[in-house]
Amino acid sequence: MAIPSDEKHNAITESDISTTAQKHSVQTAQVNAAGDQDISAEDVIPRPAGWMYKSFKLGPVKIPWYASPPTQLFIVALVCFLTPGQFNAVNGLGGGGQLNATVADNANVAVYSTFSIIGFFAGSLVNRLGIRLTLSFGGLGYFLYIASYLSYNHNANSGFVTFAGAFLGLCAGLLWSAQGAIMLSYPPEQSKGKYISWFWMIFNLGGVIGSLVPLGQNINSTAGAVNDGTYIGFMVLTLIGTVLALFLVDARHVRRADGSKVILMKHPTWRTEIFAVWEVLSSESYVVLFFPLFFASNWFYSYQFNDVNGAVFNIRTRALNNVLYWSSQIVGAFVFGYALDIESVRRSIRARAALVVLFVLTMVIWGGGYAFQKQYDRAATEATDYVTMDWTTSGYAGPMFLYIFYGFFDAAWQTTTYWFMGSLSNNSRKLANFVGFYKGIQSAGAAISYRIDALKAPFMNEFASNWALLAGSLLIAAPVILTKIKDTVPIEEDLKFSDETLEDVKGPGTDTELART
Numbered sequence: 001m002a003i004p005s006d007e008k009h010n011a012i013t014e015s016d017i018s019t020t021a022q023k024h025s026v027q028t029a030q031v032n033a034a035g036d037q038d039i040s041a042e043d044v045i046p047r048p049a050g051w052m053y054k055s056f057k058l059g060p061v062k063i064p065w066y067a068s069p070p071t072q073l074f075i076v077a078l079v080c081f082l083t084p085g086q087f088n089a090v091n092g093l094g095g096g097g098q099l100n101a102t103v104a105d106n107a108n109v110a111v112y113s114t115f116s117i118i119g120f121f122a123g124s125l126v127n128r129l130g131i132r133l134t135l136s137f138g139g140l141g142y143f144l145y146i147a148s149y150l151s152y153n154h155n156a157n158s159g160f161v162t163f164a165g166a167f168l169g170l171c172a173g174l175l176w177s178a179q180g181a182i183m184l185s186y187p188p189e190q191s192k193g194k195y196i197s198w199f200w201m202i203f204n205l206g207g208v209i210g211s212l213v214p215l216g217q218n219i220n221s222t223a224g225a226v227n228d229g230t231y232i233g234f235m236v237l238t239l240i241g242t243v244l245a246l247f248l249v250d251a252r253h254v255r256r257a258d259g260s261k262v263i264l265m266k267h268p269t270w271r272t273e274i275f276a277v278w279e280v281l282s283s284e285s286y287v288v289l290f291f292p293l294f295f296a297s298n299w300f301y302s303y304q305f306n307d308v309n310g311a312v313f314n315i316r317t318r319a320l321n322n323v324l325y326w327s328s329q330i331v332g333a334f335v336f337g338y339a340l341d342i343e344s345v346r347r348s349i350r351a352r353a354a355l356v357v358l359f360v361l362t363m364v365i366w367g368g369g370y371a372f373q374k375q376y377d378r379a380a381t382e383a384t385d386y387v388t389m390d391w392t393t394s395g396y397a398g399p400m401f402l403y404i405f406y407g408f409f410d411a412a413w414q415t416t417t418y419w420f421m422g423s424l425s426n427n428s429r430k431l432a433n434f435v436g437f438y439k440g441i442q443s444a445g446a447a448i449s450y451r452i453d454a455l456k457a458p459f460m461n462e463f464a465s466n467w468a469l470l471a472g473s474l475l476i477a478a479p480v481i482l483t484k485i486k487d488t489v490p491i492e493e494d495l496k497f498s499d500e501t502l503e504d505v506k507g508p509g510t511d512t513e514l515a516r517t
Helices: 005-010 014-022 039-044 069-082 084-092 101-129 131-155 158-185 189-217 228-247 270-283 285-296 300-312 315-339 347-373 397-422 428-454 459-483 491-495 512-516
Strands: 056-058 061-063
Touching: 069 084, 069 131, 069 158, 069 189, 069 228, 084 131, 084 158, 084 189, 084 228, 084 315, 101 131, 101 158, 101 270, 101 300, 101 428, 131 158, 131 228, 158 189, 158 397, 158 428, 189 228, 189 315, 189 397, 270 285, 270 428, 285 397, 285 428, 285 459, 300 315, 300 397, 300 428, 300 459, 315 347, 315 397, 347 397, 347 459, 397 428, 397 459, 428 459
Parallel strands: none
Antiparallel strands: 056 061
């Protein structure tokens, strides 16, 4: 492709572009710290005029332009760091930081019941309303949810906590579908594992820092509930995240390093986006085999947070366990995200290896959990004379490492599941619906598991349901992983679920292959 004479100031010749295309496979392996192609590729591809397309240097580090995938993902990760990250920190304390876990169980049933319905159709809402609005509105729900616990500390109004949970379910469905669409459709195809990894690490850093707040405030306490200051701190952080979401750019303005754009619907309507749910289910019917995988992905939270951390340990040790749990998620996301993007191994082979590794981890880590669960039951922990474990208690090291591995496993499961979905398409519209299915079905599982816990099911029964669901869902998803995940997805295939053309999405000075990434 020749460059017009009036663009010679960009110093790009027909020979340059030809050479760039020929060396594309090499360039895509040269991923910089920001997640896109090598800086030399950025320098030769012209971008639109305007402040959001200007990169700059901070010392020796080159900062990507504002409307680049790495920058936008970083902002989304910060939003989730400040909103669901703090929700995780509160819930990770067991019972939402309350002495009685029943109120938190009922609130979480409301959260995930609403989430499961809204989440399933959230992709259509995100595609119609846009990323910024849905993310910002989603943050409001986390603020109100944490505020309801502060209120409960003073008036014991459990109804308000349950209402806040239901409202959060509505908000969370929108936030997570928008987040998933950005994380899976913005990055180059060969960098999706890294993008998922970066998001998950920053997001879970919110859980780590959020957990340090109650740890610092309750470090000398052996009580069962957290104080007002803890909840107020969480509320401030979630409000900041809600406002930060408004600083994102619309998806149509995003440009990758090769100049290509995100595949969208140019003219979305309520009708096209509502019917898109059924269009995805009918054309990609194999995705239903992922539904058990989605269902199992949050099923274990009620057990881990309430029946392990909340039942066995005192408040300061629960806070410490929370820090360790979310810290290990950062490690797990890093290990799996980068392993899933090893370019020397074909993507189809990486997918199969990930399936095997997840199954082995499920057997080993949850096997250790079974050994620990045999040591106590619900009746013992709810007895008035039960002495909760402190970090100074003899024998604490074993349960501590188990909880660390539970966190690592969660990150491995979530990172790999997202990567599986991202390997099936690069179309933002389709991926928003995939993530909507994921979060909706995931939330249905969580709602049921929290309800089972609220009904005081035996701890061992809850543990067994977790182990069985996790292992079984991997076996059911295996046919999709083995047969549908290819080494690449042709751009023509991605454009089928959009009203855009190749000319709309490929970058200036790029051929079809360059536009692919």
